[in-house]
Amino acid sequence: AQTGVIGLGLFFWLLGATYIKIMKPVSDSRNMFFILFLIILITGLFDHYWLTLQQGQLIFATVLGLSWAKFQKSSR
Numbered sequence: 001a002q003t004g005v006i007g008l009g010l011f012f013w014l015l016g017a018t019y020i021k022i023m024k025p026v027s028d029s030r031n032m033f034f035i036l037f038l039i040i041l042i043t044g045l046f047d048h049y050w051l052t053l054q055q056g057q058l059i060f061a062t063v064l065g066l067s068w069a070k071f072q073k074s075s076r
Helices: 004-023 028-046 054-070
Strands: none
Touching: 004 028, 004 054, 028 054
């Protein structure tokens, strides 16, 4: 509520860009990251755990960060 429409748009952009990054390459770890991302999104619809508790924020940021690091264009 405090970041407004711009913050909501940026958050959705981050989620969409992460989804695209996860789904582009064909690898074994793609399924694991997709399942983790999907679990976070589905449980986030029903509970505030991922946004209000520090542990949830850390896990959410770690999954997003590892997804971006793992699936960079210049990855090996």
